[in-house]
Amino acid sequence: MKIKNIGLTRRGLARSLVVPFAVLALGPLATAHAEPVHGGSMTMSLDPQPSILVSALNSSSPVYVVSSKIFDGLVSYDENFNLIPRLAESWEVSDDGLTITFHLREGVTFHDGEPMTSEDVAYTFMEILKQRHPRGKSTFQFLEAVETPDDLTAVFKFSTASPYVMRALAGAESPIMPKHVYDGTDVMKNPANTAPIGTGPFKFGEYERGSHIILTRNENYWDGDKPYLDQLVIRLISDSASRAAALESGEVQYGAQYVIPLSDVARMDANPQLEVSTDGWGYNTSVNYMDFNLRRDQWQDVRVRQAIVHAIDKDFLVDNVWHGFATPADGPITNRQADFHTTDVPHYDFDLDKAAALLDEAGYPVKEDGKRFSMTIDYSPSGDTYSQTAEILKQNLAKIGVEATLRAADGPTYVRRIWTDNDFDVNIFAASNIADPVIGLHRFYWSDNIKKGVAYSNGAGYASEEMDEILEAAQVEVNLEKRKELYKKMQQLAMTDLSTYPIVYINWFSVYDKSVKGLNQTALGVYENFANVYLED
Amino acid sequence: MKNLAPYLARRIGQGLITIAAIIVLNFMILHLAPGDTVDLLAGEFGAGDPEYLAQLRAEFGLDQPLYVQLGQYFLNIAQFDLGYSYRNATPVLDLILDRLPATLILMLTTILIAFTSGLLLGVVAARRVNTWTDDLISVLALLCYATPLFWLGLMGIVLFSVKLGLLPTGGMYTIGGRFNVWQSTLDVMWHLILPACTLAVYHMAIYTRLMRASMLEVYNLDFIRTARSKGLRRGRIAFGHVLPNAILPMVTMLGVQVGTLLGGAVMVETVFNWPGLGRLAFDAVFQRDYNLLLGTVIFASALVVLINIATDLFYAVLDPRIEVA
Numbered sequence: 098m099k100i101k102n103i104g105l106t107r108r109g110l111a112r113s114l115v116v117p118f119a120v121l122a123l124g125p126l127a128t129a130h131a132e133p134v135h136g137g138s139m140t141m142s143l144d145p146q147p148s149i150l151v152s153a154l155n156s157s158s159p160v161y162v163v164s165s166k167i168f169d170g171l172v173s174y175d176e177n178f179n180l181i182p183r184l185a186e187s188w189e190v191s192d193d194g195l196t197i198t199f200h201l202r203e204g205v206t207f208h209d210g211e212p213m214t215s216e217d218v219a220y221t222f223m224e225i226l227k228q229r230h231p232r233g234k235s236t237f238q239f240l241e242a243v244e245t246p247d248d249l250t251a252v253f254k255f256s257t258a259s260p261y262v263m264r265a266l267a268g269a270e271s272p273i274m275p276k277h278v279y280d281g282t283d284v285m286k287n288p289a290n291t292a293p294i295g296t297g298p299f300k301f302g303e304y305e306r307g308s309h310i311i312l313t314r315n316e317n318y319w320d321g322d323k324p325y326l327d328q329l330v331i332r333l334i335s336d337s338a339s340r341a342a343a344l345e346s347g348e349v350q351y352g353a354q355y356v357i358p359l360s361d362v363a364r365m366d367a368n369p370q371l372e373v374s375t376d377g378w379g380y381n382t383s384v385n386y387m388d389f390n391l392r393r394d395q396w397q398d399v400r401v402r403q404a405i406v407h408a409i410d411k412d413f414l415v416d417n418v419w420h421g422f423a424t425p426a427d428g429p430i431t432n433r434q435a436d437f438h439t440t441d442v443p444h445y446d447f448d449l450d451k452a453a454a455l456l457d458e459a460g461y462p463v464k465e466d467g468k469r470f471s472m473t474i475d476y477s478p479s480g481d482t483y484s485q486t487a488e489i490l491k492q493n494l495a496k497i498g499v500e501a502t503l504r505a506a507d508g509p510t511y512v513r514r515i516w517t518d519n520d521f522d523v524n525i526f527a528a529s530n531i532a533d534p535v536i537g538l539h540r541f542y543w544s545d546n547i548k549k550g551v552a553y554s555n556g557a558g559y560a561s562e563e564m565d566e567i568l569e570a571a572q573v574e575v576n577l578e579k580r581k582e583l584y585k586k587m588q589q590l591a592m593t594d595l596s597t598y599p600i601v602y603i604n605w606f607s608v609y610d611k612s613v614k615g616l617n618q619t620a621l622g623v624y625e626n627f628a629n630v631y632l633e634d
Numbered sequence: 635m636k637n638l639a640p641y642l643a644r645r646i647g648q649g650l651i652t653i654a655a656i657i658v659l660n661f662m663i664l665h666l667a668p669g670d671t672v673d674l675l676a677g678e679f680g681a682g683d684p685e686y687l688a689q690l691r692a693e694f695g696l697d698q699p700l701y702v703q704l705g706q707y708f709l710n711i712a713q714f715d716l717g718y719s720y721r722n723a724t725p726v727l728d729l730i731l732d733r734l735p736a737t738l739i740l741m742l743t744t745i746l747i748a749f750t751s752g753l754l755l756g757v758v759a760a761r762r763v764n765t766w767t768d769d770l771i772s773v774l775a776l777l778c779y780a781t782p783l784f785w786l787g788l789m790g791i792v793l794f795s796v797k798l799g800l801l802p803t804g805g806m807y808t809i810g811g812r813f814n815v816w817q818s819t820l821d822v823m824w825h826l827i828l829p830a831c832t833l834a835v836y837h838m839a840i841y842t843r844l845m846r847a848s849m850l851e852v853y854n855l856d857f858i859r860t861a862r863s864k865g866l867r868r869g870r871i872a873f874g875h876v877l878p879n880a881i882l883p884m885v886t887m888l889g890v891q892v893g894t895l896l897g898g899a900v901m902v903e904t905v906f907n908w909p910g911l912g913r914l915a916f917d918a919v920f921q922r923d924y925n926l927l928l929g930t931v932i933f934a935s936a937l938v939v940l941i942n943i944a945t946d947l948f949y950a951v952l953d954p955r956i957e958v959a
Binding site: 138140145146148149155156157158231232234235285286290291305306307308309311328330332333334335336338339342343345346348506507508509510511512513514516517548549550551552553 | 667668669670671673674675676677678679683684685686687693721722723724729732733784788791792795796799802803804805806809810904905906907909910913914917920921922
């Protein structure tokens with residue numbers, strides 16, 4: 098069986114048999130108005146400053162942004178997660194899902210002139226990603242070997258079917274690394290980590306810490322006359338008000354994710370020179386969750402957890418905290434992953450009377466001092482939105498007699514308190530669904546993922562045999578329809594058990610000058626390689 | 635100044651002890667904060683497994699007992715090795731030397747602007763004490779002293795960069811610009827205007843108030859009355875007699891403020907994206923980058939110690955009654 102995208106799309110098999118070029122032609126490229134223009138330099142902003150520039154060794158967001166321009170992966174993804182060929186021209190998946198054969202593009206070279214071969218692919222997956230990528234060990238746990246029958250064929254051998262791996266092959270997540278640069282060196286201290294050598298559309302130019310990164314056009318890029326830009330300047334601006342000013346003055350032409358405060362978006366949107374867009378976040382869409390620490394006595398009765406979530410006013414949060422850049426959540430899988438998302442889950446509307454009644458039932462009556470019990474709320478330090486959500490929850494809880502105390506912390510303190518010391522009652526945070534539920538979601542609900550010291554693991558301490566069975570089945574299920582059914586059950590169970598509770602789906606946005614074209618054409622958004630980006634005259 | 639050599643030796647010896655104490659203190663305080671670099675990295679990665687994190691801790695030497703880490707650090711320092719910043723994947727010394735020129739340029743320019751304008755305004759205010767000129771200067775100084783720096787900086791950007799388009803919003807030079815030496819110098823100066831003026835405003839206010847008070851104090855001394863009674867012109871009294879005697883507190887303040895400037899520049903460096911040391915140290919705290927923070931602390935404290943010695947020597951030059959001993 099030769100198929101192009103092993104049933105990962107909504108449109109099913111018929112569409113998946115279409116040759117890759119047709120997928121491209123049907124995609125957003127066809128809607129571009131004018132002929133792309135060559136030349137010019139685009140400046141974008143980035144914060145925080147990336148530590149290294151190779152995403153195979155560091156999965157933090159700013160590293161992904163820079164690395165994805167320098168390194169291509171085997172494939173990319175359009176907004177519906179259809180596969181777009183990159184370094185792999187085509188691929189076949191065996192019926193049992195245990196073998197995936199990639200046919201590599203001919204004539205691709207690294208920036209230092211060395212040809213890219215199947216040896217590099219094998220080295221990348223077995224020696225770098227499986228060993229050194231922070232999530233590589235779990236994503237590629239069933240990948241046993243990569244065979245290289247010839248220079249342009251890489252055969253992936255799995256011990257257990259791992260269909261989700263097909264969604265972890267973009268350049269940002271799994272960049273193809275040069276074996277000749279890394280083999281036999283101390284990988285973590287290799288100088289190429291801050292001056293990378295890849296196959297992508299842009300070559301590394303210079304990195305001035307605290308100031309900027311310059312990437313220059315790769316003249317030998319495989320894709321026709323792309324990239325269009327001569328140069329990409331990435332300015333490291335740490336103050337959000339300064340970033341806003343740089344966009345308004347035209348010094349910076351593009352910024353994404355947390356680029357400006359949400360309260361400034363309306364002003365940017367009103368600026369005739371600037372565009373605000375929520376396109377291009379399919380791959381990296383985030384969900385704002387709240388973990389109940391199930392080790393605590395007061396959460397043992399599910400009615401108490403129900404009461405707390407009934408006190409969350411999602412609509413109010415969307416309007417006032419997120420300024421409209423969020424959607425009230427249904428289940429734990431975001432609506433941007435349309436094939437697995439479902440609305441058919443228990444919902445807990447904002448209803449303080451019901452919350453109070455549930456607490457009465459559960460044996461937490463209002464005491465003489467007007468209170469039922471007290472609790473703490475911890476929240477992620479990575480933005481005002483989480484502290485504001487916590488403050489609003491605190492006020493609502495006070496109305497039903499629950500006294501909440503907010504606890505602020507800086508990054509390392511927060512991580513240690515929540516995931517190492519498990520010292521919290523509830524924790525408000527955001528996490529990405531990362532392309533496939535196996536990679537982005539299982540970590541919160543699978544009992545195997547109750548791991549001390551690992552940030553963004555199962556911090557709630559949730560362990561359910563039923564849930565484990567569903568997740569383990571979904572992980573190896575090759576049939577898309579069956580997988581969808583499993584995730585529907587998974588979400589219904591998650592919304593019944595209330596361990597990690599989804600509050601809103603976050604709609605991240607990018608802000609850019611209207612002269613910049615070709616952004617946000619795929620699900621990768623800011624993690625795309627920018628080969629298609631150009632500046633209109 | 636016959637005692638200069640032993641004096642300097644003693645002061646530098648004291649300085650070294652001070653710096654060692656600062657290292658130990660900072661080391662302890664930093665380790666009191668919960669979480670380490672690996673916790674931060676784990677948070678940023680949004681993933682990881684316990685084995686991987688343990689492997690990182692071992693690589694970074696964080697699995698050793700605290701006293702071993704501290705001892706190792708002093709051993710390295712003795713060999714002039716400031717260590718490696720794992721968060722930045724670069725040796726600490728490289729990181730600091732990269733940022734040092736930017737910090738020095740900003741600091742020296744700021745001091746120059748603040749000191750001279752503060753001196754002038756203080757003198758003018760003191761000479762016209764209790765007139766509208768004096769009131770105006772005093773109110774201005776108070777305003778400058780009380781205005782938050784980041785707000786002032788942002789307003790500067792909004793006015794001069796966004797609205798008028800005269801000055802750049804931030805950075806230290808035009809990135810990717812192909813300039814000769816002369817053009818590059820002008821380019822840096824052009825980028826320097828807003829951050830230096832913003833930072834100088836606050837310090838100027840301090841110097842103005844100090845200079846005014848100091849001048850007025852000297853005006854009340856007996857020898858000034860003598861000078862007046864022997865018929866010296868007002869200008870001659872102000873600049874020939876009062877100013878030289880009133881300037882000593884300003885020099886003291888200068889020595890103290892260099893230290894504050896290093897720290898206080900963080901806000902301005904952040905707003906104007908100026909690649910200086912303050913920002914480097916600030917980030918190092920939140921990244922639990924022990925080596926980098928201690929490295930910047932050593933540099934900054936050495937600078938402060940040296941400047942204080944220089945200030946004390948300068949006293950002796952300014953005022954012959956003071957001797958180094």
